[in-house]
Amino acid sequence: MKRVLPLVLAAITVVLIVMAWFESGGVERHVLRSAATPEQATRLMLSQIQTHNFDAAYARLANRNDLDKNTFIHEFTGSYGSLLTISALEGFDVGVLHASDQEATVRARLHYATGVGPLDDTRDLTVQRTGDTWKVVWPVDTTAKLPPQVIPVNYLRWDVISRGSGDDWGAQNVDSPQVRIVSMNAIQRPDSVVVLGEVVNEDSVPAYVNVGATLLGPNDEELAQESSFDKIAHTLLPRQVSPYRIDFPNMRLEKIKNVRMEAKALLIAASADPVIAIDQQKLETDRLGRKVLSGKLTNQSGQIVSIPHVIAAYYDSNGKVIWVSDGYVAQALLPQMPVPFAVDLPPDVAKNVQTYRVIVNHFELTT
Amino acid sequence: MRSVLTAFIVCLFALAAGAAELHPPAQVTAGNSITIATSGSGDATFYLIGQSVASKRHVQAGTEIAVDSEQLERAGIYTAILCASDGCASANFVVTPAAPNRLSFLVHPSRVPVDSPNRISAVAFVQDNFHNFVLKSEAVKFSVLPKDGKEISATRNSENGVAWVRLSSAKKEGPTRLGAEIGHANEIRVVQQVAADACNLRIKASRAKKDFLVETDPVKDCSGNSVPDGTVVSFTKVDEAGKATVDVPIKRGVAKVELPVDGRAKITVASGVVTGNELEVAGGQ
Numbered sequence: 001m002k003r004v005l006p007l008v009l010a011a012i013t014v015v016l017i018v019m020a021w022f023e024s025g026g027v028e029r030h031v032l033r034s035a036a037t038p039e040q041a042t043r044l045m046l047s048q049i050q051t052h053n054f055d056a057a058y059a060r061l062a063n064r065n066d067l068d069k070n071t072f073i074h075e076f077t078g079s080y081g082s083l084l085t086i087s088a089l090e091g092f093d094v095g096v097l098h099a100s101d102q103e104a105t106v107r108a109r110l111h112y113a114t115g116v117g118p119l120d121d122t123r124d125l126t127v128q129r130t131g132d133t134w135k136v137v138w139p140v141d142t143t144a145k146l147p148p149q150v151i152p153v154n155y156l157r158w159d160v161i162s163r164g165s166g167d168d169w170g171a172q173n174v175d176s177p178q179v180r181i182v183s184m185n186a187i188q189r190p191d192s193v194v195v196l197g198e199v200v201n202e203d204s205v206p207a208y209v210n211v212g213a214t215l216l217g218p219n220d221e222e223l224a225q226e227s228s229f230d231k232i233a234h235t236l237l238p239r240q241v242s243p244y245r246i247d248f249p250n251m252r253l254e255k256i257k258n259v260r261m262e263a264k265a266l267l268i269a270a271s272a273d274p275v276i277a278i279d280q281q282k283l284e285t286d287r288l289g290r291k292v293l294s295g296k297l298t299n300q301s302g303q304i305v306s307i308p309h310v311i312a313a314y315y316d317s318n319g320k321v322i323w324v325s326d327g328y329v330a331q332a333l334l335p336q337m338p339v340p341f342a343v344d345l346p347p348d349v350a351k352n353v354q355t356y357r358v359i360v361n362h363f364e365l366t367t
Numbered sequence: 368m369r370s371v372l373t374a375f376i377v378c379l380f381a382l383a384a385g386a387a388e389l390h391p392p393a394q395v396t397a398g399n400s401i402t403i404a405t406s407g408s409g410d411a412t413f414y415l416i417g418q419s420v421a422s423k424r425h426v427q428a429g430t431e432i433a434v435d436s437e438q439l440e441r442a443g444i445y446t447a448i449l450c451a452s453d454g455c456a457s458a459n460f461v462v463t464p465a466a467p468n469r470l471s472f473l474v475h476p477s478r479v480p481v482d483s484p485n486r487i488s489a490v491a492f493v494q495d496n497f498h499n500f501v502l503k504s505e506a507v508k509f510s511v512l513p514k515d516g517k518e519i520s521a522t523r524n525s526e527n528g529v530a531w532v533r534l535s536s537a538k539k540e541g542p543t544r545l546g547a548e549i550g551h552a553n554e555i556r557v558v559q560q561v562a563a564d565a566c567n568l569r570i571k572a573s574r575a576k577k578d579f580l581v582e583t584d585p586v587k588d589c590s591g592n593s594v595p596d597g598t599v600v601s602f603t604k605v606d607e608a609g610k611a612t613v614d615v616p617i618k619r620g621v622a623k624v625e626l627p628v629d630g631r632a633k634i635t636v637a638s639g640v641v642t643g644n645e646l647e648v649a650g651g652q
Contacts, residue, residue, distance in 0.1 A: 155616055156597035175476045182640060200639050204478060204561040204595045237616060239565075239639035240599040272597050272616035277624070281610040295609065300624075357603075358612055 035060065038104035038127035039096050041134035046092045046108060049076050062128045062135035072138060080332035081306035081365040086115035087330075102129045106136075107287070116230065116307075116328050122287060146336055151302030155272035158206050162267075177207035179236070179265040183321050186259055189346075193251040196324045198243050198313060199263055201236035206270035209236050209263060211244045215251065216258040223256065224248050231326055233311060233361040235270055242359060243313035245324035274301035276308065276333065276360040283353060286342060291350035293325070294342040297333055297360060305333035309361040310341050314353045323349040333362075387411065387428055387451045389458040397465045397497050400436040403458075405429055407451050417445030417462065442499040465495035467505045472547045472554035479536045480563040481590050487534040487558055491547040493525045500528035505549060512544040512555075513537065520546075536560045540592040562592035568643030570602070570636045575625055579648055581634055582623030593620050598638060606632035606650070 035041035048057035054073045078084025090113040097105040104127045112119040126137040163173040184197040195213045215223040231245035281295035308329040316322045327343040387407035407428035415422045418441030428451040442464045448457040471492040493501045507530040510520035523530045566589035572581045586594040600622035604611045608629040615622045628650035636643035
């Protein structure tokens, strides 16, 4: 009996080590060490990035002369406090689009786990044959860099001084901002009920807004309660309008008699800066065949926007909001540098979209 | 809790015994000291139980017991109890609020759009110097002190300690002071009257280097007040390159943006739920 227990423990340890090796992509790395095909070369490079072996991944590039190593690393680890700085490459799918003896095009879908949820990045990569092995040509960003300069910013900033705790009851205080839900639409999706619409800050001061909805049953009983969470621009400047979307998973519209809406607003300090332009907005079908609303974000201010968040409202021919979609942009917005974005929308909704409106929300990482 | 229980037990004993006697005044104004005449003789213990006070001290029965004004600041029913060797006696008396001399003045909202009828609510809670609500009807003078105008005032009688008035905002933006006055109390609150929704929102476009500079006329409400800086104006441009939107805050009365135009373009403007005019421009011209 004395010998059995150590043997069992040793066996379990070995099994766990083997499982961990499999889980970490050890088999894949072992098989792909030779990079004998374009797909293998891409998989090997991405698995090395996944394990943060950036030196080895960089060494497998065909265009090292054109691409600085730090720039390459920042493609995956992010910079300027962007979303990728709080992300990890969780997995990837690789497929060869077309190949010849010397060159191939490979589509890589990178799946990141980020601080705000999963994020996918699709790249079409050229892979070249060098002797017996294949090497990836990583796309070089040719965008001109903004020269060092001083950008004067003189937009408004609002600060709030509230009544102190020691002040008398009845002493003057500042009221919460007035916000109003200007539209609301409840729709049935295959797996959920979705409540969506728009909310406006009607006040002359900034507001921190959250929209909540309660679904009521036939006897006015509460069936479910949810809030818009991040499907809204929480900070609204005076007269700014934000779309909102509230999802109720596993609910059926026919069971709902009424929806009780609530818009809560708090007075907050805010700045009218930065101003972000959304150019070249288009509804199109992307490389993966999905319906997307794409465009470019341009930060018109001097302040770097770390994590841009795009929220789009889609309207039918009657001007009714029929869908709200959102997406985080992996790159930080540097001043005056356009950054592409795309947010997808369901195909059955896309065919009814007459027009749309996009706003950009932004978050900063604070230490 | 313990003192209340003790007082209750002492009261029971006092009622049961009914020996010594106390003669407090039936009604006392808050903040005034009193003397309570007693009968009997010898050492005794005097208890005073009232609003926010419970005290005990040794006295001589048959003498007048002085009660300090500090012990009689809260309005309400008080119980005085005297316990001597021959038993306990108790008597109730009422402390009424003093003359009104304080106000809690609530004005809502702190910001109001111009020209809004009955939108401002001003409520005054009438109190004496010791924070007792003065429940009998008292005249409260409400006044409006515009920045550049003459004071307007009106008097309202309080009901159960509360007087109120509803006011309409002026047509001109800016702060206005609202006052409420009673006795020596004169409370002032400031209400910011702000411009209402933009009215006749109009844009114009001019060429700037390679783009179009699109800017609004000075953004004003229907009463001619300038919409405050920081208010967001949304510009939308639709051309061959697609749609472009920019939410721009008003700065120095106008909102402006530079938009690249590819071919013919339509530019529209909106602020909140208010839409403005539409421009058609051509990039090649």
